[in-house]
Amino acid sequence: MRKPKKQLYYHVMMLPGMIFLAIFSFVPMFGIIMAFQNYIPAKGILNSKWVNFDNFKFIFTIPDSKQIFFNTITIALGKMILGVIVPVCFALLLNEIRRKAFKKTIQTIVYLPHFLSWVVLASVVQYIFSYEGPINSILSALQISPIMFMGSNTWFRPIMILTETWKEFGYGSIIYLAALTGIDPGLYEAAAIDGANRFKRLLHITLPGILPIILIMTTMSLPNILSAGFDQIFNLYNPLVYESGDIIDTYVYRVGMLQRQYSLATAVGLIKSVAGAILIATANKLVTTFSDRRMF
Amino acid sequence: MKRKLYQKCFALTAVFCLTMGLLGGCAPKTETTTKNTPKDSTSDVSEQWNLAKTTPDAPYPEEVTYTIGLQVNANVTFPEGSNDTAENNGYTRLYKNKLNIQNKNIFEAVDGEDYEQKVSMAITTGEIPDIMSVDYKTLKELIDNDMIEDLTESYNNCASDLMKEIYASNDNKSLEMATFDGKLYAIPVTSISAGQEMLWLRGDWMDKLNLKEPETIADIEHILQEFVEKDPGNNGAGKTVGLVLNPDIYYGGYAQAYQANNIFTYFGAYPEQWVADKDGNAVYGSVQPEMKRGLEVLADWYKKGLIDQQVAIRNFDDITALVTSGQCGALFCGWWAPYTLESSYALNNEVDWRSYIVPAGEDGKVTMFAGDPNQHYKVVRKGYEHPEVLVKAVNVSLNYNQGTSSYTDTSDIAKEYLDYVNHAYGVDPIGGFDYYNAAALAYEHINEAIEGKRDPQNMIMYENTLYQSCQKYLDAIAKGEKADSTDWLNYNARMVSSKLMYETPVNVVQPVFFDQTDSMPLKWSTLQKMEREAMLKILTNEKSVDYFDAFVDEWIKAGGEQITKEVNEAIK
Numbered sequence: 001m002r003k004p005k006k007q008l009y010y011h012v013m014m015l016p017g018m019i020f021l022a023i024f025s026f027v028p029m030f031g032i033i034m035a036f037q038n039y040i041p042a043k044g045i046l047n048s049k050w051v052n053f054d055n056f057k058f059i060f061t062i063p064d065s066k067q068i069f070f071n072t073i074t075i076a077l078g079k080m081i082l083g084v085i086v087p088v089c090f091a092l093l094l095n096e097i098r099r100k101a102f103k104k105t106i107q108t109i110v111y112l113p114h115f116l117s118w119v120v121l122a123s124v125v126q127y128i129f130s131y132e133g134p135i136n137s138i139l140s141a142l143q144i145s146p147i148m149f150m151g152s153n154t155w156f157r158p159i160m161i162l163t164e165t166w167k168e169f170g171y172g173s174i175i176y177l178a179a180l181t182g183i184d185p186g187l188y189e190a191a192a193i194d195g196a197n198r199f200k201r202l203l204h205i206t207l208p209g210i211l212p213i214i215l216i217m218t219t220m221s222l223p224n225i226l227s228a229g230f231d232q233i234f235n236l237y238n239p240l241v242y243e244s245g246d247i248i249d250t251y252v253y254r255v256g257m258l259q260r261q262y263s264l265a266t267a268v269g270l271i272k273s274v275a276g277a278i279l280i281a282t283a284n285k286l287v288t289t290f291s292d293r294r295m296f
Numbered sequence: 297m298k299r300k301l302y303q304k305c306f307a308l309t310a311v312f313c314l315t316m317g318l319l320g321g322c323a324p325k326t327e328t329t330t331k332n333t334p335k336d337s338t339s340d341v342s343e344q345w346n347l348a349k350t351t352p353d354a355p356y357p358e359e360v361t362y363t364i365g366l367q368v369n370a371n372v373t374f375p376e377g378s379n380d381t382a383e384n385n386g387y388t389r390l391y392k393n394k395l396n397i398q399n400k401n402i403f404e405a406v407d408g409e410d411y412e413q414k415v416s417m418a419i420t421t422g423e424i425p426d427i428m429s430v431d432y433k434t435l436k437e438l439i440d441n442d443m444i445e446d447l448t449e450s451y452n453n454c455a456s457d458l459m460k461e462i463y464a465s466n467d468n469k470s471l472e473m474a475t476f477d478g479k480l481y482a483i484p485v486t487s488i489s490a491g492q493e494m495l496w497l498r499g500d501w502m503d504k505l506n507l508k509e510p511e512t513i514a515d516i517e518h519i520l521q522e523f524v525e526k527d528p529g530n531n532g533a534g535k536t537v538g539l540v541l542n543p544d545i546y547y548g549g550y551a552q553a554y555q556a557n558n559i560f561t562y563f564g565a566y567p568e569q570w571v572a573d574k575d576g577n578a579v580y581g582s583v584q585p586e587m588k589r590g591l592e593v594l595a596d597w598y599k600k601g602l603i604d605q606q607v608a609i610r611n612f613d614d615i616t617a618l619v620t621s622g623q624c625g626a627l628f629c630g631w632w633a634p635y636t637l638e639s640s641y642a643l644n645n646e647v648d649w650r651s652y653i654v655p656a657g658e659d660g661k662v663t664m665f666a667g668d669p670n671q672h673y674k675v676v677r678k679g680y681e682h683p684e685v686l687v688k689a690v691n692v693s694l695n696y697n698q699g700t701s702s703y704t705d706t707s708d709i710a711k712e713y714l715d716y717v718n719h720a721y722g723v724d725p726i727g728g729f730d731y732y733n734a735a736a737l738a739y740e741h742i743n744e745a746i747e748g749k750r751d752p753q754n755m756i757m758y759e760n761t762l763y764q765s766c767q768k769y770l771d772a773i774a775k776g777e778k779a780d781s782t783d784w785l786n787y788n789a790r791m792v793s794s795k796l797m798y799e800t801p802v803n804v805v806q807p808v809f810f811d812q813t814d815s816m817p818l819k820w821s822t823l824q825k826m827e828r829e830a831m832l833k834i835l836t837n838e839k840s841v842d843y844f845d846a847f848v849d850e851w852i853k854a855g856g857e858q859i860t861k862e863v864n865e866a867i868k
Contacts, residue, residue, distance in 0.1 A: 013307060016314035041420040042441035062822050063854045131606055151608035151836070238543055239828040240608040240836065246825070255821045260416065260433075264818065 035267040041260075055267035064246070071157070072247040075228035078161035080221050086165050087172035088214060092206060094173070095180045096198075107177070110170030122235035125163050126150060150236065153244040160236070160245065164229055175217065176210055183209040219283040223276030248272065348395075349684055352456040352691050356396040362685050365418065365428040366404045367411045369722025375715070386716030387724040393709045394692045397685055399725040419443070426680045427726070429485070429672045433812055435474070438675060439481050445676040448480045450684035456691040458699050462486065466732035469669040473810075482673035483686055486729040490551035490630045491736070491797045492653055492664040493558050496637070498625035499648035501528035513562070513593060513655045520602040520626055529622045538602040539626045540615045543832060546594075546607075548582070550667035551630025554615050558628060560590035561663040561805075562655050569665050570809035570863055578808050578863045582827055583848045583856065591834050592841050599837050608836055622647070631735060631793040634785045642781040651793045653800045663803040668810040669732075686726070693728035702757040718761060739794035742766055746791070762786050813862035819855035826851055 030045075035055055037048040059065060090110070097103045113121070127133050129149035136146040149155045187205050196204065230249035237245040248268060256265025344357040366382060374380040382401055391397050402425045403418065405411035415434060418424045424443065438444045463471050463486070470484040495510065497519060502509075505528050510516045520538045522528075527536050542554040548568025549555050560567050566581035567590075573579045581587070597603045604610065604624070618624040620640045629636065633651065641647045653662050674690070676683040695701040702714055716724075731737055742763045744750035752763055769783035779787070812820075830847035833839040 009304070013311055015311055019315060040437060040441075041416045042437050042443055044420060044422065058818060063850070064822060064825070126609060130609065148606065148608065151606075238608050239825075239832040240543075240838070242825060242829045254825070255818070259817045259821050260412075261817050 032266065032270055034263050035270045037263055039263040039266075041262070051263075055263050056271070058264065059267060059271070064251070067243065068246055068248055068251050071244060072226055072228045072249075075157055075160055075233075075245075075247060076225050078157065079164050079229065080218075080224070082161060082165040083168060083172060083221065084214065084218055086169040088176055088210070090169055091173040091176035091180060091210075092202065094177065095206070107170070107173075111174065112170070113167040114171035116167070118229075118231035118235050121163070121167065122232070125159070125236060129159060151238065151240045153241055156237070156241040156245045160229070160233060164232055172217075175213060179210040179213040180206065215287050219280065219287055222279045222283045225279055226272040226275055349682070350453045352454050352688060353394075355394060356682075358396065359392075360395075360397045360682050360685060361400055362397060362427055362680070362682070363400045363402045363425040364725050365411070365414060365425045366399075366401045366723065366725055367408070367429065368404055368406060370406050372722050375719070382723050385723055386712045387726075390696070390709055390713040391689050391692055391726065393707075395685070395688055397689060401725070424677050426677045427674060427686050429674050430482075431672055432473070432670070432810070435482055435673045435675065439476055443678050444481055445678055445680060445683040446479045446481060447483065447676060447683055447687065448478075450687045451480050451483070454684045454687040454691070456694065458694050459687075459691060462694065462698065462729065462731050466669050473670055474673055482675045483690055484670040485672050485674060485727075486732060487667055487669060487671050488730050488734045489732050489736075490667055492662055492800070492802045493551045493555070493628050493630060494633070494651040494793060494796065495558070495654050496627050496629055496633050496649050496651050498523075498529070499650035500646050501625050502650070504528045510652055510654050511656065513559070516654060517597065517602060520597065521600070523625045524601055529625065531623050535623060537604040537618055537624045539597065539628075540604045540610070540618060540624050541607050541835070542612060542615065543608050543610055545828060546831070546835065551632075551664070553629040553633065553636055554612070554627055556590075556594060556628050557664070558655065558662055559593055560587065561665070562657055563589040564663075565590050566665050566805055566807070569805070569807040571665070571805060572808050578860065578867055580856065580860060582831075583851050588841055588844050591831070591844060594835055595837055595841055598835055603835070608832060631797045632789055633793065634789040637788075638781050638785040641784050645778050649788065651796055653796060653802070657803075659803070661801050661803050663805060665805045665807055671729075674726075689726040690728055693724070693726055697728050697758065698730060698756045703753045714757065717757070735794055736798050738762060738790055739798045742790055743795070746770070762790050766791055808867055809863050811866060813859055813866055815855065815858055815862060819859060823851055823854060823856055823859070826854065
């Protein structure tokens with residue numbers, strides 16, 4: 001197997017993938033230059049004026065930049081935390097179910113929303129939280145005056161986090177369910193003989209068993225800290241909730257795409273990528289320090 | 297682990313195919329445009345070429361190809377059974393027949409945003425089509441970088457009298473905007489004046505509740521209150537919404553639906569417009585103190601429940617749905633509102649929309665602000681051999697749409713062309729534009745034709761179509777039948793509300809600036825965001841009207857002051 005000739009054979013097989021990667025990931029990186037220019041399409045990348053860090057300075061001087069960063073990070077963090085806790089709990093609960101058919105049905109149902117686009121789900125969410133919607137009907141039955149959820153800066157962020165979690169937890173739990181099947185059943189038998197109840201078994205066998213996967217999944221989600229979900233927020237926000245809901249991506253859309261400020265949009269994209277890369281490296285370091293597992 | 301030869305071969309072939317496929321996608325496009333240059337140099341032919349280049353109507357002796365970026369309608373369909381394409385159809389055949397020119401589409405895009413993206417891609421790669429439409433900002437960019445032809449000579453030689461007449465209908469403002477340093481760089485596509493904003497009310501509800509016609513702000517308030525409280529449409533208690541407004545921006549459009557500009561102009565505020573103040577300096581209307589009084593009225597109406605309480609979370613389609621289903625009986629819109637209201641009539645023929653130009657100011661007139669003279673600009677690529685093709689092709693389109701050729705030309709090509717225009721198959725590679733006062737002219741002509749004072753052939757083709765539809769409406773009413781909803785639409789838009797627009801005198805404020813300044817691209821969207829957020833908060837009573845002052849302070853600091861300065865420099 002280790003003969004060079006054989007290896008060449010495998011390398012040739014990797015070629016399409018590598019070309020794909022080069023064309024769609026490496027070549028476009030030259031476009032990053034735009035972030036340091038005042039890019040004008042008619043002049044092209046080669047002739048546009050060089051402005052060094054002006055675009056980056058501008059990002060941090062716009063009056064809303066603090067608010068936009070804060071919104072992005074709170075929403076993204078909320079989604080990340082719930083995005084780990086809920087699928088793990090759900091996987092653990094589902095794992096306790098013994099009837100296979102029931103288990104499979106539930107699993108299929110909860111992961112369906114993952115395949116629906118936010119463009120569609122936005123109308124559903126709008127309706128559920130509208131004045132005439134089911135939530136306000138329940139509130140009014142409880143003698144609470146109706147709340148305009150989608151126009152409220154108090155409620156907007158929690159609703160974004162909850163609905164995103166609702167959409168994705170079924171899909172997210174698949175990997176944990178797979179990890180659960182990998183735990184040696186012998187351990188459970190031994191624990192049962194030693195007198196451990198179901199909760200104890202969960203705490204001392206199941207959780208440590210899937211901990212590496214949880215760690216990896218969390219680490220992998222870290223680079224998304226500056227992406228709070230454009231599709232969802234763009235389809236659900238309105239000027240009243242800009243204060244709590246405007247995130248980097250929606251801002252860049254309005255400035256970069258609608259006003260055609262490509263340099264600014266690239267600069268923001270670069271900040272996001274750099275921040276993501278730093279975070280993932282740090283997280284990897286932490287994981288290696290505190291456990292004997294590592295990602296890279 | 298010895299693999300068989302065929303397995304290896306198979307794997308390698310697969311790899312090879314994938315690689316080639318990937319690389320194939322990157323291969324440079326082969327040049328498809330063919331250039332037809334005159335080969336015959338006899339004096340006769342060269343004279344024909346010369347004639348074609350310097351006169352409005354003369355055809356080219358040989359086929360001339362031009363490439364375009366085409367903006368098509370989303371639901372473009374061709375006549376059943378035809379093999380027509382975007383490059384060979386009723387439109388293109390007319391141009392070919394009249395001038396011997398043929399289009400080649402480099403790109404096609406469905407909506408405006410998509411089209412703009414494709415245009416900016418084309419500019420980036422440096423491969424722009426021979427003819428394309430661009431917005432003002434792109435036009436300036438193209439001129440700055442010497443990418444488009446100077447059309448002054450082509451226009452002077454080839455523009456038809458009709459084209460000049462149409463530009464003159466708005467005092468040649470359109471041409472002025474496309475002229476830089478005395479050179480005309482584009483054929484501007486004119487905007488039709490939107491006319492003044494009207495209050496549209498459900499007349500059947502007003503009759504039911506015995507309400508008199510509105511004149512003042514207090515009258516409007518009273519009608520809204522009666523509508524919301526007494527539920528004349530039997531929607532159920534609390535289900536009738538009052539005035540509907542577009543939450544994204546409830547002012548600033550040119551008689552657009554679901555705004556409330558008249559409430560602002562009544563107090564002398566011109567939101568979203570750059571207008572001249574007393575000293576002739578340009579100021580931004582949305583931040584002037586007059587705005588506050590308009591906001592006071594609307595915020596008060598919201599508080600009283602007279603404005604849609606869920607205004608913040610509606611979008612344009614939601615509002616239209618409310619209007620169509622009969623949950624809403626009041627909105628502001630221009631004379632063309634029946635186009636939006638048609639479906640509410642189709643659902644329920646008791647629906648009777650009435651329009652009022654209110655509230656009039658002290659001089660008895662409503663004030664409106666005029667819009668941008670142009671929609672977009674048609675430009676010709678620098679270095680294209682026949683820049684006059686654009687002017688000549690537009691001549692053809694204008695002749696058939698605004699001129700008389702549609703009546704005089706009875707050839708099959710013309711018939712087919714007219715069929716295309718009437719069915720709005722949106723694939724016209726060139727297209728034309730209309731008189732600034734087209735809507736008022738249409739009323740004048742149709743009205744005269746209905747009264748028998750004008751020959752129905754003595755009007756532009758589109759007006760003739762409308763005239764026939766209006767006549768059908770009147771016939772149906774005379775027979776006591778329910779009129780077709782399209783005829784209802786045309787009659788109400790062209791004969792009822794257009795009449796009101798035509799007959800009601802109005803003050804027109806002319807904004808002084810439609811352009812963008814240097815720092816606008818970066819800062820404007822931040823300012824716009826601030827404005828929309830503040831205005832919606834004030835409207836929905838989340839902030840008091842006094843918050844307006846805080847907003848203005850912040851607006852000035854965040855770049856508003858600098859942009860105002862730039863605008864003033866630009867108009868000097």
